[in-house]
Amino acid sequence: MENSELRKAGLKVTLPRVKILQILESSEQHHMSAEDVFKTLMETGEDVGLATVYRVLTQFETAGLVERHNFDGGHSVFELDRGDHHDHMVCVDTGDVLEFHSDEIERLQEEIAKKHGYELTGHSLVLYVRKKR
Secondary structure, eight states: OHHHHHHHTTOOOOHHHHHHHHHHHHOSOSSBOHHHHHHHHHHTTOOOOHHHHHHHHHHHHHHTSEEEEEOTTSOEEEEEOOSOOOEEEEETTTOOEEEEOOHHHHHHHHHHHHHTTOOOOOOOOEEEEOOOO
16 A cells, blocks of 8 residues: 555655655554654664654655644644644643544634635644643
């Protein structure tokens, strides 16, 4: 599966690319930093350097395989682009990232853009949250 995804994205199939794509696809964590990917590679005994991980993730982003998110106060995290739009909540205490989708929020954003004479072409919504005490 990974090989065809890489080819479809116009990327040559290399061992580091295949390994990194496998990690992103199999991880329970949907949002991984380059360091997270690197740590997982190290734990599985793969000899792929951190610079290579960064380079491959950037290539994946350019090819549309992954999305990069830069949440405030944190580093970049990457998630596979599965084609389903969703927004994010980031817990300010733990750094946990939660995904959600709201048809109402999507509709309101369209209305707001239209009201101002624009057509919405995309958006990124991040809510910063804290567990209620």
